Amino acid sequence: MNPLERYEPLVDDAAAFRAACDRPLPSVVRVNQMAASPARVREAFDEEGVAHEPVGWHDGLFRLPDGNPGGNWPYVHGWTHGQEEVSVLPGLALDPQPGERVWDACAAPGSKTTQIADAMDDEGTVVANDNNLGRLSALRHNAERLGITNAIVTNQDARNFSTKPLAFDEFDRALVDAPCSCEGTCRKNPDVVDQWTLDHVHAVAGIQKGILARAVQATRPGGTVVYSTCTFAPEENEAVLDHVLGEEACEIVDSDLPVDTVPGVTEWDGETYDESVTRAQRVYPHHNDTGGFFCAKLRVGGEDEESAGEAGDGEVAA
Amino acid sequence: MTDDAPTNDGQRFDRLPETPDDREVEGRASRREVLDWFEERFGIEPDVFEGYSFWEKGAGKVWIFNGEATDPSEVEAIGMTLLRTRQEHWKPTSRAATRFGHRATTGVIELNPEQASRFVAGEDQALPAWDGDWGYLIATHEVAGERAPIGAGLYLYDELRSVVPKGSRADLPVVE
Ligand SMILES: C[S@@+](CC[C@H](N)C(=O)[O-])C[C@H]1O[C@@H](n2cnc3c(N)ncnc32)[C@H](O)[C@@H]1O
Numbered sequence: 153m154n155p156l157e158r159y160e161p162l163v164d165d166a167a168a169f170r171a172a173c174d175r176p177l178p179s180v181v182r183v184n185q186m187a188a189s190p191a192r193v194r195e196a197f198d199e200e201g202v203a204h205e206p207v208g209w210h211d212g213l214f215r216l217p218d219g220n221p222g223g224n225w226p227y228v229h230g231w232t233h234g235q236e237e238v239s240v241l242p243g244l245a246l247d248p249q250p251g252e253r254v255w256d257a258c259a260a261p262g263s264k265t266t267q268i269a270d271a272m273d274d275e276g277t278v279v280a281n282d283n284n285l286g287r288l289s290a291l292r293h294n295a296e297r298l299g300i301t302n303a304i305v306t307n308q309d310a311r312n313f314s315t316k317p318l319a320f321d322e323f324d325r326a327l328v329d330a331p332c333s334c335e336g337t338c339r340k341n342p343d344v345v346d347q348w349t350l351d352h353v354h355a356v357a358g359i360q361k362g363i364l365a366r367a368v369q370a371t372r373p374g375g376t377v378v379y380s381t382c383t384f385a386p387e388e389n390e391a392v393l394d395h396v397l398g399e400e401a402c403e404i405v406d407s408d409l410p411v412d413t414v415p416g417v418t419e420w421d422g423e424t425y426d427e428s429v430t431r432a433q434r435v436y437p438h439h440n441d442t443g444g445f446f447c448a449k450l451r452v453g454g455e456d457e458e459s460a461g462e463a464g465d466g467e468v469a470a
Numbered sequence: 471m472t473d474d475a476p477t478n479d480g481q482r483f484d485r486l487p488e489t490p491d492d493r494e495v496e497g498r499a500s501r502r503e504v505l506d507w508f509e510e511r512f513g514i515e516p517d518v519f520e521g522y523s524f525w526e527k528g529a530g531k532v533w534i535f536n537g538e539a540t541d542p543s544e545v546e547a548i549g550m551t552l553l554r555t556r557q558e559h560w561k562p563t564s565r566a567a568t569r570f571g572h573r574a575t576t577g578v579i580e581l582n583p584e585q586a587s588r589f590v591a592g593e594d595q596a597l598p599a600w601d602g603d604w605g606y607l608i609a610t611h612e613v614a615g616e617r618a619p620i621g622a623g624l625y626l627y628d629e630l631r632s633v634v635p636k637g638s639r640a641d642l643p644v645v646e
Contacts, residue, residue: 195614200645228590228640229618230568253538277537288546293637296550299569301522301536305547317545319538 155335155348159384162417163436172438177339179221181232182240182263183212184298186270188231190214196226207237209410209440230298235263236340238411238435238445242380243267245407245449246327250275255326257310257367260287262294264329269300279323281306281313311362313370325376326367330360330392336382336444339437353387360392368400373454377402380447384434386420389446393432394425401453404431409447412439416448478526483533483543486524498526499555507553507560512608513575525549530556534566561606564621564634571608571619579607579623579630583644586611589632590620592639598628606633613645 156173160166183190190211197204197214202224207213214232221227221234243264248254250273259265259280268278280295280303282288288307295303306317310328315321333353334344360381367377381388393404393416416432418425432448476494478484487493489502501524505516525533525548535549550569554561571578579600581589588595589609600607602625609623609630621634632639 192614192616199614200643223640223642225613225642225645228620228638228642229613230565274536277539285546292547295547296563296565297638299550299565301534301549301569303547303549304535304537304539304543304545306545317540317543319540 154345155333156338156345156384162384162434163438164414165438168438169436172436172441173338173444175339177236177443179216179219180207180235180237181214181216181221181227182235182267183214184231184233184266184270185212186274187229187299188226193226193231196231197224200224210237210240213237213240233263233266233294233298235267236337236443237440238336238382238442239263240267241409241411241435241445241447242327242329242378243271245380245409245447246325246376246378248272248276248278248325252276252324253320253322254278255313255323255367255370256280257313257326257328257363258282258330260284260291262291264327265291265303266294266298266300268327269295269302270298272302274300274302276302277319278303279306279318280304281308281310283307283309311359311366313366315370322372323370323375324372326371326378328360328364328367328377328379330363330379330381330388331356332360332381332383332388333385334382335384336435336437336446339443353385357387357392360388361395364392364396365400368396368402368450368452371452373452375452377450377452378407378447379450380445382443382445384436384444384446386417386423386425389434389448390416390418390420390425390429390432391423393429393448393450397426397428402450403453404428405449405451406431407433407447407449409433409435411435411442414439416446478529479542480528481544483525483527483539483545483548485541486526486532497530497556499530499532504532504553504555508570511606512571512577514570514573518570518573522549524552526555530554559605561633562608562622564638567608567622568619571610572617574608574619577602577605577607578619579609579625580617581609581611581620583611583646586620587642587644589623589630590634590639591641592632592634592636594629594631596628597625597630600625600628600630
């Protein structure tokens with residue numbers, strides 16, 4: 153069975169959805185702004201005769217219609233990184249700040265780690281973790297190429313990640329860019345559709361729940377956790393959020409992504425999910441001509457310093 | 471506690487001692503020596519590295535880090551590789567040359583477009599016109615109106631050898 157069929161009831165225009173899934177995706181690069189400005193990269197592309205197009209919703213992205221994102225001078229200088237458009241979204245939702253402590257729980261090969269480090273202006277600490285050592289060596293290569301000096305790399309199972317090797321035991325923010333069924337990447341890698349099985353969906357959903365729960369635990373009260381996947385399967389998206397909302401102190405908040413999205417679904421296959429999963433955002437390929445994606449932003453519960461002050465006032469919200 | 475003098479442990483990251491006098495591990499470079507080396511060799515002011523910490527893992531590999539870490543740190547990586555020490559001629563990594571090379575005022579060799587393409591492809595080339603010191607240099611070229619460091623090279627006997635690591639070499643066009 154083609155798994156994409158399964159999601160047709162969820163989309164507004166099934167034919168457009170399927171047609172978009174069949175179209176290949178253009179190469180896109182993200183500018184590493186700690187090394188060069190988008191304007192300088194554009195000028196360097198022009199000098200070198202590299203065709204490029206802007207991406208309307210983000211001035212640090214360029215589409216390269218001729219492909220080969222690594223075959224040009226800006227890449228060699230560490231000014232750009234090949235990264236799909238939708239893959240930039242969780243980093244925007246996470247909104248890390250210079251000086252913070254950030255955990256990238258499933259980090260390899262490091263597209264989002266390096267985006268996070270750039271957003272932090274290479275200041276603070278980003279802990280890039282992955283349980284796959286081979287993929288971590290690709291991450292290290294990318295981080296070095298982009299000149300990132302504020303990352304620590306760890307090789308643990310994120311489900312029971314230990315902060316013992318670190319200088320602190322709580323993060324300000326955490327990103328869970330989870331392992332998933334990946335049908336959203338079908339425009340780049342059509343094989344994912346053939347390899348899809350429902351058993352894998354259920355197995356990986358268990359891992360996702362474990363990692364997201366750990367990320368909430370490891371983040372300070374008031375901190376932010378972002379959960380993202382490149383699958384359309386509600387079992388791996390809203391069901392994971394619903395589970396973690398029930399187990400850990402956290403709530404889903406709006407993330408205002410700069411692309412067209414639709415709300416998370418509250419019903420699927422006989423299950424219903426917490427109403428707040430509608431604050432999560434689904435990105436379908438036919439809406440922005442991108443890959444498929446899912447992204448949710450969570451606020452970790454408990455008292456942070458600000459809300460502790462408010463609570464102390466008693467009758468603020470009479 | 472054992473009676474043994476502390477030794478270099480290749481499995482973990484240890485912070486470099488502040489000065490040679492603070493050195494406990496035989497052969498380990500100190501922060502002061504690293505700062506002096508970058509200043510002497512490339513004219514990079516020590517304050518460029520303020521805020522960064524330096525770490526050793528493995529025999530002589532020094533890493534530069536801009537975050538919070540325990541000392542020692544048992545992790546896979548901490549920041550990026552900066553420098554190879556514990557050898558007669560210290561060697562900057564090509565990535566460090568790219569990352570910090572724009573702050574260099576000496577030991578910088580400017581390549582023309584054709585030379586730059588050969589350099590990034592990993593080729594050695596005769597460049598007898600260089601009249602500076604021999605040894606490790608930072609190779610740069612002009613991109614989009616400004617100088618941009620490409621990586622580290624080794625200059626010996628009128629020849630510039632590219633030390634751009636294999637995985638980072640590329641066949642790029644000559645951009646006039
Ligand atoms: C979608 S990919 C991450 C992509 C990465 N965030 C990026 O932007 O380049 C998911 C990653 O999760 C890792 N992974 C799978 N199970 C894990 C676990 N239990 N703990 C930590 N990482 C895990 C995989 O090795 C894979 O690299």
